[in-house]
Structures are given as structure tokens and as C-alpha cells.
Amino acid sequence: xxxxxxxxxxxxxxxxxxxxxxxxxxxxxxxxxxxxxxxxxxxxxxxxxxxxxxxxxxxxxxxxxxxxxxxxxxxxxxxxxxxxxxxxxxxxxxxxxxxxxxxxxxxxxxxxxxxxxxxxxxxxxxxxxxxxxxxxxxxxxxxxxxxxxxxxxxxxxxxxxxxxxxxxxxxxxxxxxxxxxxxxxxxxxxxxxxxxxxxxxxxxxxxxxxxxxxxxxxxxxxxxxxxxxxxxxxxxxxxxxxxxxxxxxxxxxxxxxxxxxxxxxxxxxxxxxxxxxxxxxxxxxxxxxxxxxxxxxxxxxxxxxxxxx
Amino acid sequence: xxxxxxxxxxxxxxxxxxxxxxxxxxxxxxxxxxxxxxxxxxxxxxxxxxxxxxxxxxxxxxxxxxxxxxxxxxxxxxxxxxxxxxxxxxxxxxxxxxxxxxxxxxxxxxxxxxxxxxxxxxxxxxxxxxxxxxxxxxxxxxxxxxxxxxxxxxxxxxxxxxxxxxxxxxxxxxxxxxxxxxxxxxxxxxxxxxxxxxxxxxxxxxxxxxxxxxxxxxxxxxxxxxxxxxxxxxxxxxxxxxxxxxxxxxxxxxxxxxxxxxxxxxxxxxxxxxxxxx
Numbered sequence: 001x002x003x004x005x006x007x008x009x010x011x012x013x014x015x016x017x018x019x020x021x022x023x024x025x026x027x028x029x030x031x032x033x034x035x036x037x038x039x040x041x042x043x044x045x046x047x048x049x050x051x052x053x054x055x056x057x058x059x060x061x062x063x064x065x066x067x068x069x070x071x072x073x074x075x076x077x078x079x080x081x082x083x084x085x086x087x088x089x090x091x092x093x094x095x096x097x098x099x100x101x102x103x104x105x106x107x108x109x110x111x112x113x114x115x116x117x118x119x120x121x122x123x124x125x126x127x128x129x130x131x132x133x134x135x136x137x138x139x140x141x142x143x144x145x146x147x148x149x150x151x152x153x154x155x156x157x158x159x160x161x162x163x164x165x166x167x168x169x170x171x172x173x174x175x176x177x178x179x180x181x182x183x184x185x186x187x188x189x190x191x192x193x194x195x196x197x198x199x200x201x202x203x204x205x206x207x208x209x210x211x212x213x214x215x216x217x218x219x220x221x222x223x224x225x226x227x228x229x230x231x232x233x234x235x236x237x238x239x240x241x242x243x244x245x246x247x248x249x250x251x252x253x254x255x256x257x258x259x260x261x262x263x264x265x266x267x268x269x270x271x272x273x274x275x276x277x278x279x280x281x282x283x284x285x286x287x288x289x290x291x292x293x294x295x296x297x298x299x300x301x302x303x304x305x306x307x308x309x
Numbered sequence: 310x311x312x313x314x315x316x317x318x319x320x321x322x323x324x325x326x327x328x329x330x331x332x333x334x335x336x337x338x339x340x341x342x343x344x345x346x347x348x349x350x351x352x353x354x355x356x357x358x359x360x361x362x363x364x365x366x367x368x369x370x371x372x373x374x375x376x377x378x379x380x381x382x383x384x385x386x387x388x389x390x391x392x393x394x395x396x397x398x399x400x401x402x403x404x405x406x407x408x409x410x411x412x413x414x415x416x417x418x419x420x421x422x423x424x425x426x427x428x429x430x431x432x433x434x435x436x437x438x439x440x441x442x443x444x445x446x447x448x449x450x451x452x453x454x455x456x457x458x459x460x461x462x463x464x465x466x467x468x469x470x471x472x473x474x475x476x477x478x479x480x481x482x483x484x485x486x487x488x489x490x491x492x493x494x495x496x497x498x499x500x501x502x503x504x505x506x507x508x509x510x511x512x513x514x515x516x517x518x519x520x521x522x523x524x525x526x527x528x529x530x531x532x533x534x535x536x537x538x539x540x541x542x543x544x545x546x547x548x549x550x551x552x553x554x555x556x557x558x559x560x561x562x563x564x565x566x567x568x569x570x571x572x573x574x575x576x577x578x579x580x581x582x583x584x585x586x587x
Contacts, residue, residue: 022489023408027416030401030464033457037435038423044434055437102326108319118573119327122334125569129518130539131558135337137543138555143349145336152352177330229425237427240520244540258429258521265433266525278430285427 049276054269066276076252076260077277083168084257088235091172096227099179103186104216117187124180132174133244137161140170161246164253171241171254182227189223190216221300229292233285257281341556348551363552364560367542374530376557379538386448386523386534387516390455394512395505397458402467403493407479423461428521436525450526451516463508470504471497506575514565535561 024031049066051059070077102120106113126132139146140160147157160170193215201211217224239258242248248255248263261281265274340348341363343356368376404410405417439450458464474497482492498505520536527537539561542554 019408019489020410023404023410023413026404026408026489027401029397029456030404030420030458030461031416033397033454033459034419034423036438037454037457037459038426038431041431041434041438042426044438045430048434105319105323108316110316110319110323112320116323116327118570120330121573122566122569123330125514125565126518126562128520129562129565130520130536130543131337131561134539134543134554134558135333138340138348138551139333139336141349145352148352177333233425233427237429239429243524244520244543261429261433262521262525266436271433271437275433278427278433282427282430285425289425 045275045278048272049279051272053272053275055271056269059272062272066273067280070273070276070280076255079252080255080257080260083253083255084236087168087172087238087254087256088232090169091175092228092231092235094172095176095179095231096182096224098176099182099227100186100220100224102179103183103190106183106187107190117184120183121180124178127178128240130240130244133241136170136174136241136245162250164251167246167250167253171238171245174241174245175235175238182231185223185227186220189220193219218301225292225296225300229289232288236281236285337555338559341552341559343552345549345552348555360552363556366550367553367555367557374533374538376535376538376560378531379533379535380560382532383517383534383536386451387513389448389452390516391509391512393452393455394458394460394463395508397456398460398463398508399467399498399501399505400493401458401464402471403497405464406468406471407476407489420461420464423459424465432522432525439526445526446528446532447526448532451519451522460512463512466508467501467504470501474500503575506572510568510572510575513568517565 048059050061050063052062052065053059106117106120123132138144141147142157142159142162144160146160151157158166160166198211198215201215206214237258238256239262242254242256242259243262246254248259257277261274261278264270264277335354339354339356342359342361344358344360344362347357401420405413405420435450436445439445442449444450444453454460478496478500479492482496487495518536520540523534523537524540527533530538530541533541539554539557542557
């Protein structure tokens with residue numbers, strides 16, 4: 001992909017200064033948008049997190065009080081942290097494993113692969129929509145189709161959404177069901193694995209499992225890395241499902257972090273407090289991403305060391 | 310022989326799995342044509358009695374507004390957002406992909422970092438900002454940021470794509486006397502059809518499905534997009550009037566589905582290029 005022949009470089013350097021202004025001109029809408037809609041709100045929310053503020057009156061600086069309250073007084077907070085953790089730990093690995101499995105099946109040279117790929121992708125285009133959340137409520141209703149199906153194996157009806165034990169899991173299933181984009185990412189990665197390497201390994205007597213762990217996984221590690229970060233960040237922010245399907249219940253069993261921030265900010269109007277909570281979420285995401293990035297040289301493998309310009 | 314057997318098995322498995330994955334949606338579609346008493350009473354997928362009662366009842370929503378209004382509202386919000394996103398993101402991506410300028414690395418790094426900026430973090434202060442602008446209870450909080458390329462995922466996606474277009478084409482056009490904007494319009498744009506389609510589809514579907522933002526910003530029922538209308542229907546549905554809400558759910562999924570079927574190639578390409586190539 002690198003096309004910088006020496007002739008081209010010379011032509012480019014002639015118009016460097018002009019280019020510089022032009023480049024800035026082209027990205028200027030973004031610079032403006034970034035400052036007004038992202039950078040400023042970002043620091044504003046940091047400021048709010050140190051204030052007692054309810055949207056209606058003026059913010060009053062209270063130092064670390066919001067953070068201290070959150071960690072020491074608010075029982076709902078730890079409940080939310082707990083269920084969010086469980087949710088991420090269940091939903092994300094399940095989704096990645098499932099999408100990798102399907103991608104590998106689809107990567108076999110079969111006809112109709114495109115048809116299957118399309119079918120498997122369909123649930124993902126509705127991801128996060130209210131319609132699908134409503135559908136989930138119906139499917140996992142006590143008298144719903146899932147329990148009816150299970151009853152044919154004489155399994156007693158399960159209260160999927162009404163019991164503390166199952167509600168979070170039911171929500172995770174909705175997440176896993178939308179595995180399409182991770183699948184496509186994996187599929188693209190699988191296509192890049194040189195067939196000669198797999199064949200050579202087979203000639204050397206490697207079995208399927210060996211090929212999977214010694215060739216497929218190392219080759220796919222950048223995609224695993226990408227999907228892991230992206231899906232974790234998405235999952236940490238899940239909002240529509242708990243809001244529409246369970247309202248966070250029963251007994252806060254599905255009180256995911258995104259829902260908690262929303263309720264504190266817009267229902268109880270505790271703007272400062274909710275901002276502090278959102279900052280903890282942000283820090284958690286940063287720590288997680290930094291950890292994955294730092295650890296990635298040990299477990300990701302890149303085919304070529306082509307730098308990103 | 311063995312090879313063939315494996316293939317047949319794989320097909321069978323893939324087909325069964327596809328059916329399993331699609332079943333919830335099939336159930337949704339079929340149940341929207343059932344009378345209410347049939348919906349929870351048995352496992353049979355197809356209705357015994359076909360009825361459009363759900364569509365008729367659901368459409369009138371709360372009596373004051375129909376779903377015609379909610380569909381129009383959704384389009385009025387989503388279509389400008391998509392167009393503005395495309396234009397502003399493409400210009401920005403062009404700037405990043407093709408020019409050297411002061412602070413480029415920093416800007417690009419900042420742009421990438423906003424990909425990981427949780428919406429939850431800025432949504433509260435943005436709300437207050439938009440309140441001061443007088444934008445609450447309108448579509449401006451959704452539309453205006455798209456004018457300024459703040460959906461940075463698309464910039465990233467387009468930069469990745471533009472890097473794959475050989476620079477020699479630009480250079481040749483420069484020598485022929487084309488300015489940078491002419492290059493963008495005449496050379497780059499025609500080659501970028503696929504990434505533009507991908508971005509269109511993604512942004513359309515995401516904005517169409519978006520619930521959290523519209524929940525925060527839009528109050529009056531007359532301005533409700535579908536996501537809010539559906540939730541309202543769910544809240545006011547009496548305990549047995551199920552087919553209405555199911556029917557409206559089906560209808561709300563039609564536009565994204567149509568887009569997906571007509572342009573699914575770009576969908577898949579979009580996912581594949583956004584995170585990988587480069």
C-alpha cells in the first residue's frame with residue numbers, strides 16, 4: 001500500500017505550505033465540532049463531577065464529595081457496578097466466541113456463504129432498537145415462546161425477566177444475538193490467512209485443533225483485539241435493553257451502569273453526581289483499553305510491520 | 310466421500326442455526342398478524358386466523374397521533390443527519406488522508422480518542438449546552454453535531470478507505486492542473502462510492518434505532534420519532550392488546566431492513582474496512 005516513490009515525494013514537497021493550509025481547511029468543520037460538542041462537554045462534565053448541581057440551580061463546588069458518596073454511601077452504585085461487570089464478562093466473551101465460531105464455519109469454501117452471512121447479520125442491524133427490546137420482552141415472557149419451547153422438553157417455565165437469577169443472562173442473550181459485526185470482522189481476518197501456511201502445517205501433521213491455536217488464533221489476534229475493545233466499550237454503555245426490557249429490575253438485577261447514569265442525571269436531576277459516575281466509567285474504559293493495548297504485543301501478531309502513516 | 314459428508318453436515322448446521330437465529334424475527338412478523346388471544350396461547354408460528362387488527366389498532370397509537378406522524382418525524386430527523394454526516398466526515402477524512410499540516414498527528418490522535426469517548430460521559434453536559442442554545446425538544450441536538458463531523462467513526466472509516474486509493478491519481482491530476490477540491494470531487498469521490506454507501510447505511514440504521522438520545526432531548530409526542538413512539542405504545546398498551554405493539558415494531562424495522570437488503574454488500578464491506586485495513 002505504501003506508494004511513496006521518490007518522484008512523488010518531490011512533487012509533494014513543492015506544494016507543502018499550500019497543502020498545510022488546505023489540510024486544515026478541510027478538517028476545520030471537525031475542529032469546530034470537536035471543540036464545541038466534545039472537548040468542551042468533556043471538561044464541563046469533569047467540573048460538574050466536583051459540584052452539587054441539579055440542572056435547576058447553580059453548580060456549587062463540593063470537591064470530592066460526589067465520589068466519596070458514590071463509593072461509600074450509595075448501595076445502588078455497587079450493585080450497578082457488580083451487574084455491569086457480570087454482564088460484560090458474560091456477554092462479551094460469549095459474543096466473541098460465537099462470532100468466531102460462525103465466521104470459521106462460513107470461511108469454508110461453501111456456496112451460499114453470502115446468503116448465510118446476510119442471514120446471520122440481520123439481527124445486528126436492529127441492534128439497540130426499541131422494537132427488538134420489545135420483542136425480547138415477548139419472547140422471554142413467562143408464557144412466551146421460549147418457555148413454551150422448553151416445556152416440550154418438560155422443562156418448567158423459567159421467569160426469564162422477572163427473576164434476579166435470570167434477568168441479566170436474558171439480556172446478555174440479546175447482546176450475543178447481535179454478533180454480526182464481530183463475525184464480519186473475523187471473517188475478513190480469516191480470509192487473509194495464507195492457505196499455504198495451513199496446508200504446510202497439515203502436511204507436517206498438524207491436526208485441526210493445532211491449526212486453530214497455532215495459526216488461526218495468532219493470525220486473528222488483531223481482530224480479536226479490535227473486537228474485544230469495541231464490544232467491551234459498547235457493553236459497558238448498554239442502555240436501551242435494560243431501560244425498555246426490565247427497567248433495571250427485578251431488585252436492580254439489571255441496573256446497568258448506563259441506566260444508572262441516566263436515572264441520576266435525568267430522573268433524579270443529580271447532575272453533579274451523575275457526572276462523577278460517568279467519569280468513573282470513562283476511567284474504567286481508559287484503564288481497560290490501556291491494559292489491552294499494553295498487553296497486545298504479547299498476544300497479537302501482525303503479518304507485516306507496515307506503519308500507519 | 311468424507312469431504313462431501315462434511316460439507317453436507319456444515320450446510321445442515323448452518324441452515325439450522327440460521328433458522329434458530331431468525332426465529333425471533335419470524336415470530337415477531339407472524340404474531341403481528343395474529344389475534345391477541347392467539348399470541349401466547351400456542352407454539353404454532355403461523356396464525357390460525359390472519360388479521361390486520363394489530364396494524365389497524367397499533368397505527369392510531371394514543372388516538373391523538375398516528376404512526377404516520379412518527380415515521381415522518383423519524384425521517385425528518387435521520388435523513389438530514391445522514392447527509393450532513395457524509396459531507397462533513399468526507400471532507401475531514403480527505404484532509405487527514407491527503408494533506409500534511411501543522412498539528413496533524415495531534416488532531417488525528419484526538420479524533421481517534423473520541424471514538425472511545427463514552428456517550429454517557431458527555432451526554433449530560435451536552436444536554437445542558439443544548440438547553441442554553443434553546444435546542445431542547447427539537448432534532449437539532451441530533452442534526453447539528455453531524456454538520457461538524459462529530460460522528461468520528463465515519464471519519465476513521467473514510468480515512469482508512471482513502472489511504473487505499475493510490476496517491477498517483479491525485480498527483481497526476483495535480484500535474485494536469487486540478488485543485489485539491491477538484492481532485493476530491495472528480496477523482497476521489499467517484500472511487501469512494503463503496504465507503505460512502507457503507508457510511509450511509511450505518512449512520513441511517515444507527516440514527517433510526519437510536520433511543521437514548523431522543524429520549525433525553527425530545528419531550529412532545531408530536532415530535533416523537535419511532536423509538537419513543539414504540540415505547541409509549543408499550544406503556545399505554547392494555548394488558549392484552551399485544552398485536553398492536555408487535556405490528557408497529559415490525560413496521561419500524563422495515564426501512565432498515567430494506568436498506569440492508571438492497572445494499573448488504575456495502576454493509577459487510579464497511580464493517581470489514583473500518584477496523585482492519587491499513
